[in-house]
Amino acid sequence: MHRATQIAVPTLVRVKEGALDRVGIYLAREKRTTVAVFVSEGLQAPLPDRVAASLSAHGIQPGVWVEVADNRMETAAQLFTDLPGSVTALVGVGGGKALDLAKYVAFLARLPYYSVPTSLSNDGFCSPQASLTLQGKRRSLPAALPFGVVVDSAVCLAAPVVLTLAGVGDLVSKFTAIHDWKLAFHATGEPVNDFAALLSDGSIHAFLSHTAFDLTGIRLLATALMLNGIAMEISGSSRPASGAEHLISHALDLISARPRLHGLQVGIAAYIVSVLQGANTEQIAALFDATGFWTAIAADPFSRAEWIEAVRQAPSIKSNYYTVLSGRDATPYVERLLTGDRRLRPCFC
Ligand SMILES: [Zn+2]
Numbered sequence: 249m250h251r252a253t254q255i256a257v258p259t260l261v262r263v264k265e266g267a268l269d270r271v272g273i274y275l276a277r278e279k280r281t282t283v284a285v286f287v288s289e290g291l292q293a294p295l296p297d298r299v300a301a302s303l304s305a306h307g308i309q310p311g312v313w314v315e316v317a318d319n320r321m322e323t324a325a326q327l328f329t330d331l332p333g334s335v336t337a338l339v340g341v342g343g344g345k346a347l348d349l350a351k352y353v354a355f356l357a358r359l360p361y362y363s364v365p366t367s368l369s370n371d372g373f374c375s376p377q378a379s380l381t382l383q384g385k386r387r388s389l390p391a392a393l394p395f396g397v398v399v400d401s402a403v404c405l406a407a408p409v410v411l412t413l414a415g416v417g418d419l420v421s422k423f424t425a426i427h428d429w430k431l432a433f434h435a436t437g438e439p440v441n442d443f444a445a446l447l448s449d450g451s452i453h454a455f456l457s458h459t460a461f462d463l464t465g466i467r468l469l470a471t472a473l474m475l476n477g478i479a480m481e482i483s484g485s486s487r488p489a490s491g492a493e494h495l496i497s498h499a500l501d502l503i504s505a506r507p508r509l510h511g512l513q514v515g516i517a518a519y520i521v522s523v524l525q526g527a528n529t530e531q532i533a534a535l536f537d538a539t540g541f542w543t544a545i546a547a548d549p550f551s552r553a554e555w556i557e558a559v560r561q562a563p564s565i566k567s568n569y570y571t572v573l574s575g576r577d578a579t580p581y582v583e584r585l586l587t588g589d590r591r592l593r594p595c596f597c
Contacts, residue, residue, distance in 0.1 A: 253443070255481045258374065260362075260396035263470050265463060268298050268400035271339065271364060272306035280337040280360070284312035286327070286350035288342025288366075295366055295403065299341050311335045316346040321382040321389075324349050328356045335359065337395070342366050343411075344379070344510075351391050352378035360395035367407035368415035368469050370511050371489055373397065375477035386501060393481050399470045401463050410509065412461055412469070413544050417515020419455060419472055420535060421493045422448045423528040424521040424572075428491030431525075432570035444483035451475040456531070459538045492524075492562060492571035493517035499558035499565055504551070515541060516550065516595060520559075520582060523589070524572045533591060546594040555596065556583050 260274055275283060283303070287296050303310055311332050316323075331353065338357070340350030341364045354361035355378070365373035372379060378391040404412070426445050432438040451472035458464050479488035486494075497513040507513070519536070522529040536542050559582045563573045572578075586596050 253441070253482055255478075256393060257478060257481075258394050258397045258474075260398070261474070262397070263399040263401060263467050263474075265402040266400060267398045268295065268364065268366075268403050269302050271299055271341075271362070271398055272302035272304070272308050274396060274398060275303070275308050275337065275339070275362070276306040278337070278360075281307065282309045282311040282332075282334045283337045283339050283362075284314070284327075284331060284335045284350075284353075285310045285339045285341060286314050286316050286346045286353070288346040289315040289317040291342045291346075291366065296341070299339075299364070316342075316349050319345040319348050319380050321380045321387070324352045324356070324378075324380060328353045331357055337362060339364060344370065344372055347373050348378045348380060351394065352380060352389060355391040361392070362396040362398060363394040364398045364400075365470075366400070366403050367411040368399075368404050368466065368473060369411040369509055370415060370418040371473040371476045373399075373477075374474040375489070376481040377486065386498070388486065393477065397474060399467075399474075401466045401470065404470065405461065405463060405466045409461065409540075410512070410544055412466070413539060413541050414509040414511025414515070415469055415473060416455075416535065416539050416541060417509075417511035417513070417518070419452055419469065419476070420532045421491070421514045421518040422452055422476055422489060423532060424493050424518045424525060425487065425489055425491035427525045427527055428521075428571040429487045431572055432487075435570050435574070438487075438570065441483035441488075444479040444488045447475050447482065448479040448488040451479075456535065459535060461539070491521065492573045493521045495562035495565045495569070495571065495573065496521070496555075496558050499561040500554060503557055503561065504554050508548075508550070512545065513550075516545060516592075520585060520592070521572060523585060524578055524581070536591075542591060542595065549595055549597040552586050552596040555586065 338354040496517040
């Protein structure tokens with residue numbers, strides 16, 4: 249049965265050049281005078297200093313300033329326990345682990361969370377889930393959408409290009425995720441939230457209209473990934489953002505000798521899954537041509553044997569999650585595809 253849809257969306261959204269230097273003013277406007285800042289360990293200079301300068305210029309005290317090196321549940325629990333009572337908001341700055349950890353600690357503390365990604369490698373900077381590890385195993389835990397999302401488009405543009413490509417990979421997986429969701433509806437009656445599906449689908453098309461890696465392209469990519477996170481919140485599930493391609497990537501994370509960036513794995517898996525679904529393959533391929541995604545993967549190819557095993561294991565990764573891989577063994581077909589498809593061939597060794 250559908251639940252009536254009512255969600256809390258981010259209240260502050262800034263996607264623009266120079267936004268990093270305005271974090272302090274955004275916090276000051278909301279009277280968040282003491283905050284906890286979680287920064288990715290090793291975040292490239294001068295980005296942490298720019299945030300610190302912006303806070304100090306507007307009289308914001310960093311009651312806590314932590315460099316985050318891992319996304320362990322145990323670390324999140326410790327940081328939550330150590331959080332001073334004076335802290336009125338959490339700010340996550342950097343990449344995946346710091347943002348996931350900050351999001352989760354904010355959720356535990358019921359404090360507003362400001363997400364400040366410095367690259368766009370996946371849709372986690374504005375999603376209602378936190379990806380943490382518990383005793384070494386990856387877990388996607390329920391959390392809340394950020395109160396604020398601050399994306400400095402110039403900072404993200406200057407990030408290593410492979411991170412942006414990973415973001416593109418995570419974005420195209422929405423084609424296959426939505427398709428799987430519709431397959432699940434027909435196979436099991438699992439309801440599709442029409443608006444979430446529409447938002448997810450529409451967000452990709454905005455980026456497809458301008459795929460260059462420039463300030464406009466980065467803004468569109470950031471917006472698309474953000475709307476995807478909101479689509480997850482609307483549907484109350486990961487369905488709008490995650491289908492068989494995510495199951496393959498999760499399986500790879502478990503079995504691969506050297507797991508790669510989530511978005512790179514998911515992007516190639518989305519292309520493969522699109523062939524199995526018989527839909528959107530040429531759109532994904534064209535986007536990968538335009539952005540140089542294929543070339544980046546071919547420069548450091550995946551292991552064919554690991555991927556075949558991942559496809560075999562994917563359906564058992566998440567129970568009661570119908571996808572195009574359910575009820576059939578797609579492994580022999582994918583095995584032929586990895587060597588027979590002219591685009592995939594150079595991506596594997
Ligand atoms: Zn993803």
